[in-house]
Amino acid sequence: MASPPTASAAGPRWAPRKASSPPGCEANGAEAATPPRFPELYSPGKPFAGPELQSLAADGLLARFHQHGYTLPGTPASPQLRARAAAGNVPAAIRQRVVAGRMTAAWIYGCAAEPDRLALLVDAKRRVSSLRNTRGCTLHEVKLGPFDVISLGGLMVSSPLRTALDIALHVEPERAVPALAELLARPQQDVKLRLLVRAIEATPRIPHKRNALEKLALLAPAFVPGGAVDVKNPVDPADGAQDVAEVLGIPHLESEL
Known part of the structure; x- marks a missing residue:
């Protein structure tokens, strides 16, 4: 499966936020980092505009799923x-x-x-x-x-x-x-x-x-x-x-x- 969209010539750089540790707690370095979760469906305005989605699809970072929506490549x-x-x-x-x-x-x-x-x-x-x-x-x-x-x-x-x-x-x-x-x-x-x-x-x-x-x-x-x-x-x-x-x-x- 292709990597989730992180940047596009048609729009700003996009990446999920890294969760910070709760106040008073130290991060446990032995714990495996939780992999980021990405939406199954992308539609205009959520979070990219239509031209940005088209550009991401052209780059192979998204796949056209229906008329106005896209998914990550390989999503069944x-x-x-x-x-x-x-x-x-x-x-x-x-x-x-x-x-x-x-x-x-x-x-x-x-x-x-x-x-x-x-x-x-x-x-x-x-x-x-x-x-x-x-x-x-x-x-x-x-x-x-x-x-x-x-x-x-x-x-x-x-x-x-x-x-x-x-x-x-x-x-x-x-x-x-x-x-x-x-x-x-x-x-x-x-x-x-x-x-x-x-x-x-x-x-x-x-x-x-x-x-x-x-x-x-x-x-x-x-x-x-x-x-x-x-x-x-x-x-x-x-x-x-x-x-x-x-x-x-x-x-x-x-x-x-």
Whole structure:
């Protein structure tokens, strides 16, 4: 791993302060010095300006991580780190009122490229009028169930299954299909195709249901009604509805169980 940034032609010399010994105490020379800790993420103004960050990256002291942020070279990407990066672009005043979703959530999970604008979900129970002027973000007013949201890196993010459902329903096929394939291919995300199909079928009054099923049929026709291959062992409707209700918290299904 390259050494942490200490100087740049574009900005002032920077190095961590050495901690002094507490009053009345002598430093123990036998103790190993504690290595300095550097931030995992660098964004404009924290502590360098944008041109300084670009210069440090050009010198190989930092690596570009996302649109407006950098990391130390060799820092492994993780959903937590991507969520922290996204959180840095959400105004602090609204950070606890929004949920990163759709292609932004897919990027956080490592299943898609970073989108140009953050997709933020706002629960329909909350007032969204005060959020309309949020820059660099696209707001979507939605209904969120108790299992639709998780916390990552200081940001609320739609769960993998809810993310897949929203992408299937609302994102154009060119971007949706590769992202869905990645979500389905990663066991740690626990997104099952049959459950995703059931979730789409159980979603009431959504105009894009047919298009969503067509996208999934491109991935595995055997699991999608009307696909090229019939399902040999179909999911029992009652069991499928129960799974969907428990995972997505769909009220109209819960009331029937």
